[in-house]
Amino acid sequence: MNSKERLKLSWKITNHINKKFCKNRLIIDKILFFNSIRKSKGCGVVHGFYDSNSKMIGIKNDISLIEQIETLCHELTHAYQHQIEKNNKLVHNKVGNKIFSKFMKSTEDILKISLSR
Ligand SMILES: [Zn+2]
Numbered sequence: 248m249n250s251k252e253r254l255k256l257s258w259k260i261t262n263h264i265n266k267k268f269c270k271n272r273l274i275i276d277k278i279l280f281f282n283s284i285r286k287s288k289g290c291g292v293v294h295g296f297y298d299s300n301s302k303m304i305g306i307k308n309d310i311s312l313i314e315q316i317e318t319l320c321h322e323l324t325h326a327y328q329h330q331i332e333k334n335n336k337l338v339h340n341k342v343g344n345k346i347f348s349k350f351m352k353s354t355e356d357i358l359k360i361s362l363s364r
Contacts, residue, residue, distance in 0.1 A: 248312060250280060256361055257306065257319055260354050264323055267353055268346075273330055277303040278319075294318040297325040297337065316358070320350040 248256070257278050265273045295306045295318035304322045306315050324347045325337045 250308070253280065253312065253315065254278060256357070257304075257315075259357055259361070260316065260319060261304075261323060263357055264320075264350050264353060268349065269327065269331055273323075273326055274302050275304060275323075275326060276301060279303065279305050280308045280315075281305050282308050295322050297322040297329070299325075299329045299335075299337070302326070302330075316354055317351065320347055320354065323350055 261275055261278065265271050265275075294310055294314060295304065297304050304319065304326070306318050306322070310318070324343050327346055328334045328337060328343060
């Protein structure tokens with residue numbers, strides 16, 4: 248899967264999760280793939296970040312597709328915490344894990360379609 252297709256898939260997953268769990272209230276302005284490890288003030292996970300100011304999600308380029316999808320769902324969980332739950336602290340806790348699991352599960356159907364083509 249090339250980078251253009253990965254980006255397309257990322258938006259597909261994001262839009263699906265937004266519709267299914269957030270009534271389309273989640274605002275994600277940009278998804279970008281990056282090469283180097285970048286530091287962010289939000290989440291410390293090196294595979295990605297969610298920037299609550301610019302409402303942008305970043306995902307590392309040189310990890311596997313499934314890791315990128317996990318990263319996307321992880322960062323979407325932070326966006327959910329920030330925008331829907333109005334929680335300014337991006338936390339890693341049991342509630343967050345539950346949301347993450349729901350998001351991951353919901354990507355299964357999208358992945359089946361996208362990867363079988
Ligand atoms: Zn995190």
